[in-house]
Amino acid sequence: MSETDATVHREEQKTVEYDGPSGGWGSLKAIARIFGNEWDTPAAFDTLRRQNKPKGFMCVSCSWAKPADYHAFEFCENGAKATLWELTTRRCTPDFFAKHTVSELRNWSDYDLEQQGRLTHPSRYDAATDHYVRCEWEEAFSAIGSQLKSLDPESVVFYSSGRASLETSYLYALFARLYGCNNLPDSSNMCHETTSVALKKLIGVGVGTVVYQDLSNCDAMFFFGQNTGSNSPRFLHPLQDAAKRGVQIITFNPVREKGLEVFVNPQNPAEMLTGKETVISSQYHQVKSGGDIAVMIGICKHVFAADDEAKTKGSRVLDVPFIEQHTNGLQEFEAKVRETSWQEIETASGLSRADIERAAQVYVDADRVIGIYGMGLTQHVHGFENVAMLVNMLLLKGNIGRDGTGISPVRGHSNVQGQRTVGISEKPELVPLDKLAKQFGFEPPRKKGLNTVEACKGILAGKVKAFFGLGGNFVRAIPERAAMEEAWTRMDLTVQIATKLNHSHLVNGKAAYLLPCRGRTEQDMQASGPQVVSIEDTFSCIQGSIGLRTPASEHLKSETAIVAGIAKATLPPNPRVKWDEWVDDYGLIRNLIAETYPKEFHDFNARMFTPGGFYRGNTARERIWKTKSGKAEFTVPKTLSSTGFEDAPGRYRLLTMRSNDQFNTTIYGFSDRLRGIEGTRQILLINPKEMERAGLSEGQMVSLVSDADDGVHREVGPLKVVPFKLPDGCIGSYYPEMNPLIALSHHDEQSKTPAAKSVPVRIRA
Numbered sequence: 001m002s003e004t005d006a007t008v009h010r011e012e013q014k015t016v017e018y019d020g021p022s023g024g025w026g027s028l029k030a031i032a033r034i035f036g037n038e039w040d041t042p043a044a045f046d047t048l049r050r051q052n053k054p055k056g057f058m059c060v061s062c063s064w065a066k067p068a069d070y071h072a073f074e075f076c077e078n079g080a081k082a083t084l085w086e087l088t089t090r091r092c093t094p095d096f097f098a099k100h101t102v103s104e105l106r107n108w109s110d111y112d113l114e115q116q117g118r119l120t121h122p123s124r125y126d127a128a129t130d131h132y133v134r135c136e137w138e139e140a141f142s143a144i145g146s147q148l149k150s151l152d153p154e155s156v157v158f159y160s161s162g163r164a165s166l167e168t169s170y171l172y173a174l175f176a177r178l179y180g181c182n183n184l185p186d187s188s189n190m191c192h193e194t195t196s197v198a199l200k201k202l203i204g205v206g207v208g209t210v211v212y213q214d215l216s217n218c219d220a221m222f223f224f225g226q227n228t229g230s231n232s233p234r235f236l237h238p239l240q241d242a243a244k245r246g247v248q249i250i251t252f253n254p255v256r257e258k259g260l261e262v263f264v265n266p267q268n269p270a271e272m273l274t275g276k277e278t279v280i281s282s283q284y285h286q287v288k289s290g291g292d293i294a295v296m297i298g299i300c301k302h303v304f305a306a307d308d309e310a311k312t313k314g315s316r317v318l319d320v321p322f323i324e325q326h327t328n329g330l331q332e333f334e335a336k337v338r339e340t341s342w343q344e345i346e347t348a349s350g351l352s353r354a355d356i357e358r359a360a361q362v363y364v365d366a367d368r369v370i371g372i373y374g375m376g377l378t379q380h381v382h383g384f385e386n387v388a389m390l391v392n393m394l395l396l397k398g399n400i401g402r403d404g405t406g407i408s409p410v411r412g413h414s415n416v417q418g419q420r421t422v423g424i425s426e427k428p429e430l431v432p433l434d435k436l437a438k439q440f441g442f443e444p445p446r447k448k449g450l451n452t453v454e455a456c457k458g459i460l461a462g463k464v465k466a467f468f469g470l471g472g473n474f475v476r477a478i479p480e481r482a483a484m485e486e487a488w489t490r491m492d493l494t495v496q497i498a499t500k501l502n503h504s505h506l507v508n509g510k511a512a513y514l515l516p517c518r519g520r521t522e523q524d525m526q527a528s529g530p531q532v533v534s535i536e537d538t539f540s541c542i543q544g545s546i547g548l549r550t551p552a553s554e555h556l557k558s559e560t561a562i563v564a565g566i567a568k569a570t571l572p573p574n575p576r577v578k579w580d581e582w583v584d585d586y587g588l589i590r591n592l593i594a595e596t597y598p599k600e601f602h603d604f605n606a607r608m609f610t611p612g613g614f615y616r617g618n619t620a621r622e623r624i625w626k627t628k629s630g631k632a633e634f635t636v637p638k639t640l641s642s643t644g645f646e647d648a649p650g651r652y653r654l655l656t657m658r659s660n661d662q663f664n665t666t667i668y669g670f671s672d673r674l675r676g677i678e679g680t681r682q683i684l685l686i687n688p689k690e691m692e693r694a695g696l697s698e699g700q701m702v703s704l705v706s707d708a709d710d711g712v713h714r715e716v717g718p719l720k721v722v723p724f725k726l727p728d729g730c731i732g733s734y735y736p737e738m739n740p741l742i743a744l745s746h747h748d749e750q751s752k753t754p755a756a757k758s759v760p761v762r763i764r765a
Contacts, residue, residue: 014688014698015723016676017256044087047521047549051075051083052234054611058545060086060163060520061663063411063538064232065212068612076233077660081668085500086519087549090117092501097123097132106506110476111667113501119516120553125508132514137557137565140513145569147493147511148466153180154447155465157455161472162187162413165520165533166422166542167589168559169415170596171582172470173423173431175567178442178577182431182449184424187664188416189452190477190754194378195409196420197751198387202633203400203407204626206430207417209618210370210406211539215242217404220366222359223251223281224292224390225376225757226410229259229674230660232538235410236263240278248362251281253376254289254655254730258674283359287349288727289653290380290643290758294348295356296389297637300337301345302360303396317364319398326623327395329634336636348640350727368404369394376655378409379757381644383748388635395632401623411538412664418536421600421616422593426451435596441576453752456480456744459487466493467509470559473665475504479742479754482714497562499552502665517559522551524558527584531558534590534608541613542601560586643758644746647729651707652690654759656735665736677722684763685724685732694763696721704733707760708743716740717764731761 050056052066052074059075061082066074075083096116102125105113122140123132148156158176160169176184188196196206203209215221215238228235240263243249251260261284262277287295307317323330342353349356363369371394377386390407391400399405411417423431426449433444450458456478458464467474467488478484488494491509498505499519518524524531524547532546557565564579571577582589590604600616607614619625625632643653658664659672659681670679677683684702686694696702703717716738726732735756746755 015725017725019676043549044084047083047087048073048075048080050548051079055544055546055609057521057547058414058535058543059083060414062232063414063417063536064234065537065539065541066543066613067212071237074234078230078233078663082663082666083521085114085666085668086521088117090115091120091552092116092118093120094123094134101130102132102506102508103130106503109667110473110502110665111669113503114666116501118499118552119501119514121555122516123514125512125514127510135513140515141565141569143511144493144495144513144566148179148570151465151492153445154183155463156181156468157183157185157450157458157464157466158468158470159452159455159472159474160184160186160419160424160470162416162419163471163520164419164559165415165535165545166418166593167533167586168470168563169419169424170422170589170593171560171567172563174436174440175563175571177436177444178440178567178571178574180445182426182428182445182447183455184426184449185452185455186416186419186424187413187472187477188420189752191375191412192378192409192416193451193751193753194383194387194748198384198391199407201627202388202391202635203620204624205618205620206420207540207618208406208408208538209400209621210408211615211621212238212541212612214370214404214406218242218247218368218370219404220248220250220362220369222363222369222371223249223253223260224371224373224386225253226372226374227253227255227257227259227658228410229257230658231374231412232410233259236280239263239280243278243280243282248282248366249280250359250362251284252287252292252295253284254286254727255657255732256284256286256725260284283362285351285355285359286725286727287351289655289730290641291349291351292377292386293382293389293637293642294345294640295351296393297337297340297640298342298345298349298353298356299360299363300393300396301340301342302357303364304334304337306364318396322398323395326401326625326632327634328629328631329636332636333392333634340640344640350729363393363397368402369397369399370404370406370408371399372408372410374410376757378748378753379755380642381746381748381755381758382639382642383753383755384750385635385637385639386642389637391632392634395634400632401621406621409538415535417538417540418542421536422597432596439576439592439595441574451752452478453744453747453754456484459484459491460744462487462490465491467491467495469494469496469498469504470563471497473502473504475507476502476665476736476739479739479746479756480744481740495566497559515562516553516556517562518547518551518556520545520547522547522549526558526561526586531586532608533586536616537613540616540618542608542616543613544608560589643760644755645760650762652731652761652763653729654704654738654741654761655730655732656738656756656759657732658735675724680720681734681737682719683722683733684719685722685726687726687728688723690728690731691721691723696763696765698723700765703764704738704741704761705764706741706743707762708746710743710745712743714741714743715764731763
């Protein structure tokens with residue numbers, strides 16, 4: 001589309017949008033803006049040069065693959081921002097806290113808080129003066145340990161954000177269990193827990209089956225609710241390669257995300273000079289938020305019809321040998337699909353039969369298909385059914401367990417998947433507790449722990465007395481924020497391990513400690529010398545990471561040392577638990593991981609710098625189904641809509657979104673370039689027809705009010721009305737600003753993942 005055509009198109013639609021492609025000069029300019037703010041020495045460029053490469057530094061942003069065949073610059077716009085954010089020369093010192101009370105800082109934005117730079121000293125909260133005051137590490141460890149000894153272990157929550165290394169995560173989980181609980185929620189509880197629950201039940205593994213090489217071997221990709229351009233931009237390189245070789249990329253998303261429309265590769269001089277774009281999606285369908293189940297039923301309905309026709313000619317569309325040998329439950333699923341009318345499908349999805357069948361024909365014609373999804377499937381009341389329907393669709397043609405096929409949830413934080421792999425889980429059945437008992441000579445707790453939603457309920461009820469935060473911005477990330485912040489202050493103890501200041505550090509328990517840690521970019525020098533750490537990417541590959549930068553402060557400790565220091569001050573001596581030795585040499589921790597998980601992590605230390613990472617394996621990829629039936633399961637959807645609520649006059653489906661100038665709760669700036677929105681995040685996105693029906697005008701200030709049926713008043717505003725291309729009945733705004741509108745009870749029924757992609761709200765002018 002030419003610049004003139006794009007302008008005319010935008011004026012006809014009367015919507016805000018971005019005229020350019022993803023990538024290109026816009027991406028370079030955005031990185032340059034952060035460089036301008038955070039640049040200190042050429043060493044920053046050297047860190048970026050080594051990012052995501054063998055024996056380099058593994059990005060702290062998303063968990064996308066670190067391929068063996070890497071580019072000259074193996075980082076994306078958001079990865080560069082995250083690295084430079086950590087390498088800032090700004091410092092948040094005790095002098096800063098002496099000048100500002102915690103109550104004052106609580107009114108600052110997270111952006112302004114993080115702009116103060118890296119935390120430099122351990123601090124404790126002094127309630128008498130309402131200030132953070134400097135303390136010594138041993139003082140903090142001793143006080144925290146003393147308080148933990150006085151608490152019931154089941155009243156303590158150990159939360160982790162998804163950035164901590166495998167080594168730290170393993171010790172953190174071990175600490176919690178030695179202490180006496182399985183209360184180990186992590187950030188996956190808020191995003192991909194639906195994946196972990198659904199895939200575990202249906203195909204026997206809790207993660208995706210695709211490996212990086214499959215992206216080069218497929219014939220088609222079906223995207224559902226995943227924003228590649230903002231959340232995993234390095235994915236755009238294999239997508240561009242796929243599109244150029246003729247792979248059909250079919251996208252279903254309520255929002256037209258630029259990264260799945262057109263791309264200019266910033267590492268290709270010819271493309272940069274000519275502006276030549278690659279069209280990514282061959283079809284792009286704006287499904288209603290919550291309408292994906294209906295779409296996939298429609299696709300399957302077309303597949304069954306095509307199979308009926310093929311049978312008359314002596315062939316099949318369905319992979320009958322695979323279905324008969326490897327699956328269970330097709331008959332019931334097929335009956336449900338055939339009895340569902342196209343009228344029902346069109347109403348629930350917001351798409352026409354013709355559009356769905358056009359997409360479905362690509363599926364029929366393709367031999368090897370990958371199903372890719374993000375939180376647009378998982379964060380719904382019926383998110384389980386969303387993921388299950390994608391499994392159903394893939395199973396029909398044997399698209400799991402062959403090269404170039406599979407199901408691929410795109411995970412977020414850099415090691416959120418790996419943390420689960422090495423024991424951070426509230427579900428005891430997912431952890432080899434008997435093996436841990438033998439290794440460390442103790443009886444691990446067997447009672448199910450608290451996930452994120454249950455931890456929040458426990459805090460509200462006064463049952464949770466202490467909270468550990470290993471990274472993250474928990475109070476900002478969770479639903480029901482107003483009630484949660486009030487209840488938070490009633491806890492006896494809160495401990496936050498962090499690199500920079502954020503809002504969660506300012507909502508404190510009666511005793512509170514803020515413990516600054518080294519970042520992954522920084523050298524981690526311990527008694528045995530410089531240490532390396534490891535992470536797991538979204539494709540289940542394990543990579544080592546080496547930090548070389550000088551730490552931001554001589555007073556910082558590594559996350560591993562902080563966890564071990566608190567554990568040592570809390571727990572009774574155990575000759576098999578050697579905290580000091582483990583901190584001195586992280587290789588010993590990797591030996592422990594290999595002992596606990598020998599199949600996945602054998603020869604861990606020898607393999608951790610394998611180019612592209614070493615693959616820890618996936619039984620479903622081998623068509624070994626560790627399910628109750630021993631086969632992959634077809635399931636019958638119980639609804640066509642995943643929202644969990646009925647449509648009603650004046651009720652909208654709010655979908656919360658991230659800009660390309662943020663990662664999770666970290667806000668790098670106020671430019672949502674890829675959507676054409678600049679300077680503010682306090683907006684309401686709504687299509688022009690809905691604006692007209694609601695009597696709203698562009699630029700009008702409104703509030704959003706929760707329409708949950710629980711009698712609780714929740715409201716966010718003022719928000720500026722912005723015309724934007726969204727399906728009828730759907731409106732959009734930013735995460736985490738809209739989290740106060742989400743009821744704690746509004747979550748996926750099976751995984752309890754907060755349903756942030758379809759929130760019932762009303763607009764108040």
